[in-house]
Amino acid sequence: MNIHEYQAKELFKKYNVPTPRGHIAFTPDEAVKAAQELGGDIWVVKAQIHAGGRGLGGGVKLARSTAEVRELAAQILGMTLVTHQTGPEGKLVQKVYIEEGADIKKEYYLGMLLDRASEMPIMMASTEGGMAIEDVARDTPEKIIKVAIDPLTGFQGFHGRKLAFGLGLPVEEIGNFIKFASALYKVYMDHDAEMIEINPLIKTGDGKFLALDAKMGFDNNALYRQSQVNEMRDLSEEEPTEIEAGKYGLSYIKLDGDVGCMVNGAGLAMGTMDTINYEGGKPANFLDVGGGANAETVAKGFEIILKDPNVKAIFVNIFGGIVRCDRVANGILEATKLTKVDVPVIVRLDGTNAEQAADILKNAGIANIIAATDLADGARKAVAAAKGE
Amino acid sequence: MSILVNKDTKVIVQGFTGKEGTFHAEQCMAYGTKIVGGVTPGKGGQEHLGQPVFNTVEEAVRATGATVSMIFVPPAFVSDAVMEAADAGIELAVIITEGTPVKDMMYAKAYAVKKNMMIIGPNCPGIITADECKIGIMPGFIFKKGNIGLISKSGTLTYESANQVVKEGFGITTAVGIGGDPIIGLSYKQLLPMFEADPETHAIVMIGEIGGDLEIQAAAYIKEHITKPVVAFIAGQTAPAGKRMGHAGAIISGGSGTAAEKMAALEAAGVKVVVSPADIGKAISEVMGK
Numbered sequence: 001m002n003i004h005e006y007q008a009k010e011l012f013k014k015y016n017v018p019t020p021r022g023h024i025a026f027t028p029d030e031a032v033k034a035a036q037e038l039g040g041d042i043w044v045v046k047a048q049i050h051a052g053g054r055g056l057g058g059g060v061k062l063a064r065s066t067a068e069v070r071e072l073a074a075q076i077l078g079m080t081l082v083t084h085q086t087g088p089e090g091k092l093v094q095k096v097y098i099e100e101g102a103d104i105k106k107e108y109y110l111g112m113l114l115d116r117a118s119e120m121p122i123m124m125a126s127t128e129g130g131m132a133i134e135d136v137a138r139d140t141p142e143k144i145i146k147v148a149i150d151p152l153t154g155f156q157g158f159h160g161r162k163l164a165f166g167l168g169l170p171v172e173e174i175g176n177f178i179k180f181a182s183a184l185y186k187v188y189m190d191h192d193a194e195m196i197e198i199n200p201l202i203k204t205g206d207g208k209f210l211a212l213d214a215k216m217g218f219d220n221n222a223l224y225r226q227s228q229v230n231e232m233r234d235l236s237e238e239e240p241t242e243i244e245a246g247k248y249g250l251s252y253i254k255l256d257g258d259v260g261c262m263v264n265g266a267g268l269a270m271g272t273m274d275t276i277n278y279e280g281g282k283p284a285n286f287l288d289v290g291g292g293a294n295a296e297t298v299a300k301g302f303e304i305i306l307k308d309p310n311v312k313a314i315f316v317n318i319f320g321g322i323v324r325c326d327r328v329a330n331g332i333l334e335a336t337k338l339t340k341v342d343v344p345v346i347v348r349l350d351g352t353n354a355e356q357a358a359d360i361l362k363n364a365g366i367a368n369i370i371a372a373t374d375l376a377d378g379a380r381k382a383v384a385a386a387k388g389e
Numbered sequence: 390m391s392i393l394v395n396k397d398t399k400v401i402v403q404g405f406t407g408k409e410g411t412f413h414a415e416q417c418m419a420y421g422t423k424i425v426g427g428v429t430p431g432k433g434g435q436e437h438l439g440q441p442v443f444n445t446v447e448e449a450v451r452a453t454g455a456t457v458s459m460i461f462v463p464p465a466f467v468s469d470a471v472m473e474a475a476d477a478g479i480e481l482a483v484i485i486t487e488g489t490p491v492k493d494m495m496y497a498k499a500y501a502v503k504k505n506m507m508i509i510g511p512n513c514p515g516i517i518t519a520d521e522c523k524i525g526i527m528p529g530f531i532f533k534k535g536n537i538g539l540i541s542k543s544g545t546l547t548y549e550s551a552n553q554v555v556k557e558g559f560g561i562t563t564a565v566g567i568g569g570d571p572i573i574g575l576s577y578k579q580l581l582p583m584f585e586a587d588p589e590t591h592a593i594v595m596i597g598e599i600g601g602d603l604e605i606q607a608a609a610y611i612k613e614h615i616t617k618p619v620v621a622f623i624a625g626q627t628a629p630a631g632k633r634m635g636h637a638g639a640i641i642s643g644g645s646g647t648a649a650e651k652m653a654a655l656e657a658a659g660v661k662v663v664v665s666p667a668d669i670g671k672a673i674s675e676v677m678g679k
Contacts, residue, residue, distance in 0.1 A: 119495060119499075120495065133643070134643045151492070220637070221488045221490045266636045273625075273626075286632075321548050322526060
């Protein structure tokens with residue numbers, strides 16, 4: 001789960017990670033009020049969406065008067081912002097963050113994430129502030145300094161010194177940097193974060209460090225104990241069908257092909273997509289119905305898959321282990337009564353009681369249910385059906 | 390022969406009296422696994438499925454001599470259960486539970502390493518040595534005895550592969566579901582040498598997926614140390630970047646952890662990599678020279 005910049009900065013403030021002052025605004029009037037409260041003579045109006053690249057897309061603008069704050073807020077609120085992370089359809093901006101202007105002397109990058117190789121959180125810093133870290137990693141990896149932090153002992157001075165000297169900071173600024181980095185580590189650990197990105201981290205004229213931007217993502221499995229973070233969840237930033245699927249214990253991700261897939265188990269679900277691709281088709285989605293593929297979950301699965309108008313055939317691929325295939329077959333028949341399915345459904349059931357399942361489907365005599373003998377056969381039939389063959 | 394577990398392995402269940410623990414413990418016993426007891430704090434002294442229940446793992450180990458624990462406790466209690474097992478001298482903890490926070494696994498695994506306890510999982514189907522011992526939730530009947538070792542991040546792909554291997558006329562020595570979380574216990578790199586050393590295992594199937602670099606580490610290891618043929622499939626060739634594909638660890642982040650890079654690394658290490666998971670069985674036939 002991700003949160004907005006302004007929310008991440010709220011968490012930062014509680015942990016004394018310095019950020020510029022700012023207020024959230026949902027209307028141009030609120031934006032002006034926010035600017036007046038902040039005072040000063042320069043403000044930044046920032047679109048709040050869950051995607052990077054907002055500046056380039058026109059979602060971050062500088063205002064030199066409150067009149068300009070109003071004008072820019074009016075312009076950005078309600079716009080559909082397209083960045084390299086939103087996809088071509090973009091994202092609707094529903095709120096702006098009004099922030100005081102900052103005296104930027106130098107921009108850096110500072111981030112944290114789980115390093116799966118060392119199985120520890122790592123902190124990464126770079127002098128290439130403002131650039132996408134993926135590009136820096138690809139083109140000039142030597143400009144990224146990384147430290148793995150053992151969670152058993154926590155953030156130590158040497159971690160901070162390694163980063164600070166790596167960034168080429170003068171000795172008198174190192175203390176400030178270490179204070180910043182050590183507070184950031186606490187924000188990460190205390191909230192079960194899986195990612196923090198500050199891009200840019202800025203150094204001001206008087207040698208202080210400020211998080212000019214803030215991006216945070218969290219471990220979904222830990223949300224049960226992170227009530228504060230949970231309250232920050234903005235469902236309007238998430239895919240509605242994915243949320244709906246989640247309510248029924250299904251894991252769904254929409255793709256752009258035309259062969260719908262319904263599978264038990266995440267690995268087999270990915271493998272099914274790959275098989276469809278291998279057989280010359282394109283998967284319309286990832287869908288893991290989980291361990292208990294019963295009539296209700298299968299019906300819901302059909303419903304969600306068929307919300308996508310591109311779907312021309314559905315491949316149901318279930319490997320019955322503890323779940324018996326005859327039950328799944330009955331579930332499929334039941335599901336076609338609950339949800340109208342008007343595309344060909346190719347069904348491959350293997351594992352426990354597969355033969356009984358095949359008989360159940362055959363005896364039902366439903367024209368658009370086509371039985372498949374194995375994974376490859378099912379994928380081939382589904383691809384052919386989607387092509388109208 | 391086999392790896393890690395066999396017909397003599399003594400197993401306790403943490404979360405023994407819960408719904409999942411009960412159902413699967415019963416299935417394991419029916420398969421032939423020596424479940425010698427279980428732990429449910431507060432229910433010590435009772436009997437469940439004909440076996441003693443203990444309040445602590447320490448008591449259970451002392452009374453039964455168990456060396457393996459199968460863990461079914463809810464996600465919030467996994468790290469506690471793992472550390473308790475490690476502290477009590479358990480040698481291998483098999484964590485079936487799905488949904489453990491990463492931070493908890495980070496602490497639990499570090500503690501287990503310190504105490505010399507191996508972990509399988511979390512979020513995995515467990516481990517099975519054909520016809521001898523099943524510790525987990527897999528349908529045992531698929532795993533006919535034979536000479537193929539199996540290591541997989543995915544549950545249903547484990548069943549799918551085992552089924553194909555059996556249909557080709559082969560069978561399984563031991564199959565290990567290592568789980569698809571960002572932090573897991575035993576991985577390919579630790580399991581491959583065990584299969585290499587097992588005289589009954591003649592070839593190895595390895596199922597990976599997008600995210601992380603365990604398959605890349607495996608490729609480097611295979612190149613240097615593995616002489617037995619290896620067949621591999623990597624799930625998620627068609628997965629979009631930045632999306633979590635069901636498993637917590639199955640995500641291409643920052644452009645790395647793709648199926649393509651893993652497949653290339655394995656191929657370069659001499660592994661027979663199949664593009665479609667439907668070809669795993671056939672590939673085993675080929676490398677076994679049948």
